[in-house]
Amino acid sequence: MQATAYTYDPVTRSGQVLLDDGTPVPFDAAAFDAGGLRLLRPGQRVRIETEGPADAPRVTLVTLHTF
16 A cells, blocks of 8 residues: 655654545554664655554555655
């Protein structure tokens, strides 16, 4: 699934992404670390993996979107 980076705190390595419908979804340090990223800037296009129900997904991976 694709999303856009919305917020990112480099101290906690957590933040939020915006789904294409504008829904903000938080991610934690474990999801950020799983993607192998060192930095994330608001507005960057990312690929995420989620688990759980569609109305309350939990992000398990955040990585850069590549074409």
